[in-house]
Amino acid sequence: MTVDAHAFWLRAPGEGEIRPVRLDPPGPGEVLVRTLFSGVSRGTETLVYAGRVPADQYATMRAPFQSGDFPAPVKYGYLNVGTVEAGPPELRGRTVFCLYPHQSAYVVPADAVVVVPDGVPAERAVLAGTVETAVNALWDAAPLVGDRVTVIGGGMVGCGVTALLARFPGVRVELVDADPARAGVAEALGVDFALPADATGERDLVVHASASADGLQRGLDLLRPEGTVLELSWYGDRPVTLALGGAFHSRRLGIRSSQVGTVSPRRADRGYADRLALALDLLADPAFDALLTGRSRFTDLPDVLDRLASGELPALCHLITYGEE
Numbered sequence: 001m002t003v004d005a006h007a008f009w010l011r012a013p014g015e016g017e018i019r020p021v022r023l024d025p026p027g028p029g030e031v032l033v034r035t036l037f038s039g040v041s042r043g044t045e046t047l048v049y050a051g052r053v054p055a056d057q058y059a060t061m062r063a064p065f066q067s068g069d070f071p072a073p074v075k076y077g078y079l080n081v082g083t084v085e086a087g088p089p090e091l092r093g094r095t096v097f098c099l100y101p102h103q104s105a106y107v108v109p110a111d112a113v114v115v116v117p118d119g120v121p122a123e124r125a126v127l128a129g130t131v132e133t134a135v136n137a138l139w140d141a142a143p144l145v146g147d148r149v150t151v152i153g154g155g156m157v158g159c160g161v162t163a164l165l166a167r168f169p170g171v172r173v174e175l176v177d178a179d180p181a182r183a184g185v186a187e188a189l190g191v192d193f194a195l196p197a198d199a200t201g202e203r204d205l206v207v208h209a210s211a212s213a214d215g216l217q218r219g220l221d222l223l224r225p226e227g228t229v230l231e232l233s234w235y236g237d238r239p240v241t242l243a244l245g246g247a248f249h250s251r252r253l254g255i256r257s258s259q260v261g262t263v264s265p266r267r268a269d270r271g272y273a274d275r276l277a278l279a280l281d282l283l284a285d286p287a288f289d290a291l292l293t294g295r296s297r298f299t300d301l302p303d304v305l306d307r308l309a310s311g312e313l314p315a316l317c318h319l320i321t322y323g324e325e
Contacts, residue, residue, distance in 0.1 A: 013051025153210030
């Protein structure tokens with residue numbers, strides 16, 4: 001028996017819609033998942049929504065269960081938590097996370113879902129993809145006990161990194177953002193906060209996640225000699241200009257990229273499944289609730305993405321609920 005569902009599609013850049021979907025029943029080794037919550041990854045998804053994925057990045061930026069192609073029409077997203085309604089007995093009735101777009105129900109291979117630990121609420125579990133990115137970033141950065149670390153950019157990824165860094169022994173963390181309202185998030189995460197002009201200098205490591213050239217330049221300015229900026233921002237098709245004269249060479253500063261599409265080579269002993277499972281375990285900490293800053297019904301998602309892309313609706317992770325659908 002087929003199952004009726006609904007999915008969010010980007011019909012054209014800046015134009016979203018909800019479309020009906022008819023699902024075949026799951027076959028051997030597959031599961032049918034009924035979505036409870038999905039999360040809007042504001043930075044990446046608003047770039048996709050605006051049609052600003054560079055053509056040479058179409059393949060790299062594909063989500064695991066994406067349908068269609070950039071710039072549109074495309075079904076995109078990767079933060080989905082639901083309940084297994086049909087499939088292997090050991091998964092039936094379990095709450096699972098999947099890197100699936102915004103859709104009310106879906107069928108995927110059973111090994112594409114990860115069971116949410118009992119101590120992690122389903123709503124918080126939508127952050128698993130963000131925390132997985134943060135885990136990979138810190139595997140790349142490899143901070144040391146006692147390091148002085150600044151995170152520039154208090155969005156989803158920046159705050160995810162900040163939440164993990166706050167657990168490191170002896171590490172003093174400062175979150176830097178141009179929005180004074182992010183001070184409340186920093187307080188909830190247990191770290192210091194500063195506006196860009198007031199940020200503390202002589203840092204061992206700066207993690208940059210503001211997606212702005214000004215933020216990246218400020219990160220370089222804050223480093224001690226031989227310090228490193230770890231660049232997490234994705235700029236889409238926007239060029240980035242930096243001033244690399246002056247102290248950049250004399251202070252032997254470094255810029256290193258990190259991207260979740262590849263497991264950090266510093267942890268060659270771990271795979272994608274290990275990284276995601278670790279992220280879900282880390283979400284047992286209620287401090288991560290500070291990253292969930294709004295909620296809307298699935299039927300309102302086209303309007304929500306339009307408001308997020310325009311900046312009218314400020315958010316870290318905006319939660320999409322399916323119970324009222």
